[in-house]
Amino acid sequence: MAGHNGAIPDRYAALVKRKARKESGLFLAEGRRLVEEGLKSECPCELVFVREGFFGKFPETDALLSSAKTQVLSARDFDKLADTEQPQGLIGVFSGTGLLDDAPTHPWLPALFDVADPRNMGTIVRSADWFGFGQIMLGESCVDPFSQKAVRSSMGSVFRTRFVLCEDLEAQLASYKGRYRILVADLDGSDYRSFKGGPPSMCVFSNEAHGPSEGIRALADGIATIPGHGGAESLSVAVAAAVFMAALR
Amino acid sequence: MAGHNGAIPDRYAALVKRKARKESGLFLAEGRRLVEEGLKSECPCELVFVREGFFGKFPETDALLSSAKTQVLSARDFDKLADTEQPQGLIGVFSGTGLLDDAPTHPWLPALFDVADPRNMGTIVRSADWFGFGQIMLGESCVDPFSQKAVRSSMGSVFRTRFVLCEDLEAQLASYKGRYRILVADLDGSDYRSFKGGPPSMCVFSNEAHGPSEGIRALADGIATIPGHGGAESLSVAVAAAVFMAALR
Numbered sequence: 001m002a003g004h005n006g007a008i009p010d011r012y013a014a015l016v017k018r019k020a021r022k023e024s025g026l027f028l029a030e031g032r033r034l035v036e037e038g039l040k041s042e043c044p045c046e047l048v049f050v051r052e053g054f055f056g057k058f059p060e061t062d063a064l065l066s067s068a069k070t071q072v073l074s075a076r077d078f079d080k081l082a083d084t085e086q087p088q089g090l091i092g093v094f095s096g097t098g099l100l101d102d103a104p105t106h107p108w109l110p111a112l113f114d115v116a117d118p119r120n121m122g123t124i125v126r127s128a129d130w131f132g133f134g135q136i137m138l139g140e141s142c143v144d145p146f147s148q149k150a151v152r153s154s155m156g157s158v159f160r161t162r163f164v165l166c167e168d169l170e171a172q173l174a175s176y177k178g179r180y181r182i183l184v185a186d187l188d189g190s191d192y193r194s195f196k197g198g199p200p201s202m203c204v205f206s207n208e209a210h211g212p213s214e215g216i217r218a219l220a221d222g223i224a225t226i227p228g229h230g231g232a233e234s235l236s237v238a239v240a241a242a243v244f245m246a247a248l249r
Numbered sequence: 250m251a252g253h254n255g256a257i258p259d260r261y262a263a264l265v266k267r268k269a270r271k272e273s274g275l276f277l278a279e280g281r282r283l284v285e286e287g288l289k290s291e292c293p294c295e296l297v298f299v300r301e302g303f304f305g306k307f308p309e310t311d312a313l314l315s316s317a318k319t320q321v322l323s324a325r326d327f328d329k330l331a332d333t334e335q336p337q338g339l340i341g342v343f344s345g346t347g348l349l350d351d352a353p354t355h356p357w358l359p360a361l362f363d364v365a366d367p368r369n370m371g372t373i374v375r376s377a378d379w380f381g382f383g384q385i386m387l388g389e390s391c392v393d394p395f396s397q398k399a400v401r402s403s404m405g406s407v408f409r410t411r412f413v414l415c416e417d418l419e420a421q422l423a424s425y426k427g428r429y430r431i432l433v434a435d436l437d438g439s440d441y442r443s444f445k446g447g448p449p450s451m452c453v454f455s456n457e458a459h460g461p462s463e464g465i466r467a468l469a470d471g472i473a474t475i476p477g478h479g480g481a482e483s484l485s486v487a488v489a490a491a492v493f494m495a496a497l498r
Contacts (some may be wrong), residue, residue, distance in 0.1 A: 123485050123487075126484070126488075127485070127488050129480055129481040130475075130479055130484050131478055132478025132479040133479070134479065155481065156481075157479075160479065160481075227498065228380070228381075229379070229380055230377075230378040230379055230382070230383065230409065231409045232376075232379040232404065232405075233404070233405075235375070235376060235379050235491070236375065236487075238372075238485075238488065239376050239487065239491040242488040243491055246475065246495070249476065
């Protein structure tokens, strides 16, 4: 059912901001592939914005869209909402409420501390999905996994992941200590491969510029290190998380 | 020795373009940390542009700069050359000629095919440096490792890496077959961990959207796959390369 040309309703235009996403539980997913993945996922889709001229080029996408609520926008209006330089013509509005979990239930979870770059966030979500880690803990100072850039970098994995959003990651980790082994990735610990197997575990990955907080390090049952062999001072947090997750499989 | 305020000479302003970088052998490295790494490296530094107001805040950086040729620019001129949104105040002009090797000499090399994203390129250079792979083969369709974004994403590892730039990666790989084992990362091969050790090897990592070319696949002595356990269709090429390189250490 295709709506008429018209401006973007304020409640959707506001979704470029984190506050509005948090209040509404909605987020934007931009791009043909992403919208397709969203429509095939369990995430409810409220609306898909379609750039004028999009329909008719991708028959399979058109078919998928026929069961969604759509609104065609002028190129000008569409591009205002778009976050990419060359918009592909689709922006879906999805509800992420079902992607939020109150508590960790999986036996192994990556936990992210202070990950500030949306591309790193999305890449970690994508890697976690690849390696079969379906639930991620996110500290309060992390970038929003539902930002447009993070969603796009996740390449659709955001729709298959469950997030435990912590208001105080350190306190949360402390409350699970004992039930979970708390691992912290940092530069001066044991070889990360030595933690394969073992009890249910959370492993904290931190912004590589600042590392984990003292409080988080103090909670660690183990410090996990990916040994370096060259001159680089650190790995990207997205790479470090993926290398660690790969070693657990 | 600090030069006077003035405009950016054309030959340096042109370095935002790949063609000018190729012709001159020069590249730009932006940011305090990057310029410091460059000055400490074996790469000759032609000039460092300094944003007005920068001197006096970081005594150690000022000391390092005292032995370099510098030119102070107005904020307006500086920001024209800068690639970041919040420039830190230093842009170094370095010669990358010494970073180019004619032929592979290391026993294990990552080879990149069609890696188009400068951040992925820089991240791979950084990871290779971390895991001790000091030489990288680059296919002709790859993004320039000396672009401002790639240099910045490498976090300085670009200064410590040697690049073999191929005009025809497929032909190059073919010419080394026999002397090197040719591995190709793709979705339908053997577990990547099975290739640890073994003879001198090159491993081709490709743009994840399109994968390796048929010609490159045909050259492979082995197809290396990172097994997936979730729903993601692929890993980021930067993550895949790092996971594979980590497994070799």
